[in-house]
Every structure is written in C-alpha cells, then in structure tokens.
Amino acid sequence: MDATLEAIERLDPGLSAFTDVWGEEALAQAGRTDPELPLAGRPFAVKGPTGIRSYAARRLTAAGAVAVGATSVPGPGTYWQTWGLGAHGPTRNPWRADRTPGGSSAGSAAAVAAGMVGLATGSDGAGSVRIPAAWCGVFGLKTTNGLLPSPDRTGLASAGVLTPSAAGARVYLRCVLDVCEPVAPELPLRAVWSPDLGFADTDPEVAAVAQAAVERLESAGVVRTADTRPVLADPFDAWSAVRGGRPSRGAAVRAENDRRLDALFDGADVLLTPATPNRPHGHDGPGRDVYSTALTWAFNLSGHPAASVPAGFTSDGCPVGLQLVTARGTDVSLVEMAVTVEGGLITVRP
Incomplete structure (x- = not known):
C-alpha cells in the first residue's frame, strides 16, 4: 500500500489519472483487513466518483482488497468522443502525453498502464474499457451483458476490469462470479x-x-x-x-x-x-x-x-x-x- 500511494503521488501530477485519492483511509483499511482474506490489503482503483459503490468494487472489498482512489472519466461539457478529466487536468496517455488514453475508463487505464495500481474497475457501454485498454497497452475485459449488476437501464453497459495483463483479470472474475473454474483452452x-x-x-x-x-x-x-x-x-x-x-x-x-x-x-x-x-x-x-x-x-x-x-x-x-x-x-x-x-x-x- 505504501508503494502504491507513493507511485500515485509521484506519477499522477503528470498523468492526471485520479480525481480523488483516499490515502489515509486506504492505509487504515489495509491495517484492519483480515489477513486470511484472499486479497488482503491488495490496492485497486475504481472508475469515477460512484465506482466505489459498484457491485464489482463491493465484491473486491469483501475479498480484502482496498480501494485507493477514484479514476477519471470525461468531464462536464466534453463531447463524448473526448476523454478523461482528473485532478490535474486532462488525463494523459502514459505512452504519449499529447494523446488521450481513451475512455470513458480513462483514468483506470492510465493508472494501470503507468504501474500506479495493478487492477482498476471499469464499465463498458460502447467500448469504454476496451478502447482505453488498447490505447494504453493493457488488458481490458467487458463482461457479458447482464452477467453482473449494472446501473445502466439501457442494458448496453456492463462491468469490466483493466489489468496489466490478462492473467491479472483472473482474480477479478474469481471475486465477482459465484462460479469460476478456469480451463486451459484447446489449441489451436x-x-x-x-x-x-x-x-x-x-x-x-x-x-x-x-x-x-x-x-x-x-x-x-x-x-x-x-x-x-x-x-x-x-x-x-x-x-x-x-x-x-x-x-x-x-x-x-x-x-x-x-x-x-x-x-x-x-x-x-x-x-x-x-x-x-x-x-x-x-x-x-x-x-x-x-x-x-x-x-x-x-x-x-x-x-x-x-x-x-x-x-x-x-x-x-x-x-x-x-x-x-x-x-x-x-x-x-x-x-x-x-x-x-x-x-x-x-x-x-x-
């Protein structure tokens, strides 16, 4: 947790991936976490100001993970084709600061790509996880529509996750699904x-x-x-x-x-x-x-x-x-x- 918060303090002023960081709360919660839980003390980030209330965030927290902050989404007044307004201005792509990280899970993708966190929640109604994952060079998953609870009444948006690699998404699925039994695929x-x-x-x-x-x-x-x-x-x-x-x-x-x-x-x-x-x-x-x-x-x-x-x-x-x-x-x-x-x-x- 100390390393995560140090990385956010050092890197986020240049990337603006977070809108809010809950440093003291995260440290306190990590200290109270039952060490027997499967994700005891593991830091993660949530998408947007309401992300901490999402189903996925609640399941991760129940498994012992600790939310360290809320990541950026499009700011008020921006066209839907532009992305990411964090605490330090527009969210910047970790590969090229003059480019967007994609969106709308902009800050989640940038935070994972920069190594500030190893897992961040997202949601995907038109590509909002997959596009920033692609443009930030990380893994992004959109789950089957309706598999997990979503506040989107249109049914278009589903929960998702961003991790440095696909293997990192296994822990997400183990936490959010009642049944999760990975089987190696038959090749080719x-x-x-x-x-x-x-x-x-x-x-x-x-x-x-x-x-x-x-x-x-x-x-x-x-x-x-x-x-x-x-x-x-x-x-x-x-x-x-x-x-x-x-x-x-x-x-x-x-x-x-x-x-x-x-x-x-x-x-x-x-x-x-x-x-x-x-x-x-x-x-x-x-x-x-x-x-x-x-x-x-x-x-x-x-x-x-x-x-x-x-x-x-x-x-x-x-x-x-x-x-x-x-x-x-x-x-x-x-x-x-x-x-x-x-x-x-x-x-x-x-």
Whole structure:
C-alpha cells in the first residue's frame, strides 16, 4: 500500500489519472483487513466518483482488497468522443502525453498502464474499457451483458476490469462470479479475423499491426484462422436508438447482427479484430465524424464478452489492441484465451 500511494503521488501530477485519492483511509483499511482474506490489503482503483459503490468494487472489498482512489472519466461539457478529466487536468496517455488514453475508463487505464495500481474497475457501454485498454497497452475485459449488476437501464453497459495483463483479470472474475473454474483452452483456437467487421474505416497501419499479431499467433500454433471474413451491419443507428430509449428503431439491425454472430460462434471459438479503427487522438478529440467505438459497440448491443490485449505499436509509438470476442457467457474462457494469446505475442515498442 505504501508503494502504491507513493507511485500515485509521484506519477499522477503528470498523468492526471485520479480525481480523488483516499490515502489515509486506504492505509487504515489495509491495517484492519483480515489477513486470511484472499486479497488482503491488495490496492485497486475504481472508475469515477460512484465506482466505489459498484457491485464489482463491493465484491473486491469483501475479498480484502482496498480501494485507493477514484479514476477519471470525461468531464462536464466534453463531447463524448473526448476523454478523461482528473485532478490535474486532462488525463494523459502514459505512452504519449499529447494523446488521450481513451475512455470513458480513462483514468483506470492510465493508472494501470503507468504501474500506479495493478487492477482498476471499469464499465463498458460502447467500448469504454476496451478502447482505453488498447490505447494504453493493457488488458481490458467487458463482461457479458447482464452477467453482473449494472446501473445502466439501457442494458448496453456492463462491468469490466483493466489489468496489466490478462492473467491479472483472473482474480477479478474469481471475486465477482459465484462460479469460476478456469480451463486451459484447446489449441489451436478456431478464429475468425476481420480488420473492419465489414463496415469500419480502419486506419491501415492499425489494421496491419493487429493482423501481424494474428499472424504471429498462427505461427505459434495459438490460433487457426478461417478463410471467411465476417460482415456485420453497422450498429451506429441501432446503438444510438437503444441509448436514446427507442430500441424498436434498431431492432432489425440488432436481430440480424445477432443471427450472424450466432452463426459465427457455431463454428469458431473467437472473433479477432483491432480493438479500435484508429490510434489515440489528441486531447481535443478525433473530430465529430470519427468513431473510435466502431469496432466495439456492436458487442454492447449483442451482449458478447469482449477483451483487448496489447498487439503492438504504430510507427509513431501508439499502442494497438487486438480485440477478442467469444460466445455469450464464456467470460472465464475468454480470459483464459487472452492469457494464451498474450503468451503468443511479443510486443516491442518501436
């Protein structure tokens, strides 16, 4: 706990990942924690000002973990395409201070990437865990929609977690799920690769980095990719309709994408895509017509669990994430697949 609080004091003025740090309270709670608990005294961070009341935070605390602070989310008045306002200004990407860490779990991703904490909670309604995980070069998991309690009445948002690697998410699942029995995946994983899901305008270099990661996984015997390329209907209108309280307007697109995804997972273990179609943008946003969510929000509509693992870097030093999507309810298997995938990848900063 001392080391964690020292790291936050030293690093956060430059990154602005936290809105509030509970140093004295965390030290006191760590001292009172039953040493027999599985996470006795382990520091973690929570997303946003209400994160400490989330179901996941309560379960982690019950297991002995200690929340050290609340991490940044978009500030008031910011467009939804820009992210992160902490106690020291806009949250900065630990890899490039002139770029955003992504969002809306901005501070959680930055805090984990900088080594301030080893676990931070998040929530994901359109990619809010997977996008910052990709842009900060860490692991991020969006759980199956409805698996864990969520305050989001639209049903789009689900709980998630950010950790330095996929293996770190195992402890999260053990705490938040009543049943969690990891089984090593059978290799090679039956995989389907798509750079764009049939509609996204993916940056060619981002696509190339993610595809190179898939090729490394094939060479390592971790995956065997099918020749088919999945095509989904662009979920923009359907997601917007559900978010706006008019789900019937997007019902047809949603049903068609569900049908296509069900058919895909009848013959595949995992769908692989870049986590985002673009690289981290500047703090003034990507522009109104650029959607960093293009490759993520289809799975908030469909409910599938999805994760981002570090895949490599673009030539300008920006991290790229590889998105893994699996069948609904296979969250534990997804994390185990991600652990195996990370073991098959070697990412080196240029």
